[in-house]
Amino acid sequence: METIKVKILSKCDDCEGQAYLPSAKGTDSRGVDYQRHAPCTTCKGFGQTEK
Numbered sequence: 001m002e003t004i005k006v007k008i009l010s011k012c013d014d015c016e017g018q019a020y021l022p023s024a025k026g027t028d029s030r031g032v033d034y035q036r037h038a039p040c041t042t043c044k045g046f047g048q049t050e051k
């Protein structure tokens, strides 16, 4: 007897559902520093993880 698997998604703990995390600081063409963001490696930019 098989049970139906239901995928339950929950908020990613690493990025707190933001999907992106701050990465290295960058500097734009006017020399102004800004915060770069990279996709969260845990949820791969989805902001949610499967349990």
Ligand SMILES: [Zn+2]
Pocket: 012, 013, 014, 015, 016, 017, 018, 019, 040, 041, 042, 043, 044, 045, 047, 048
């Ligand atoms: Zn994440």
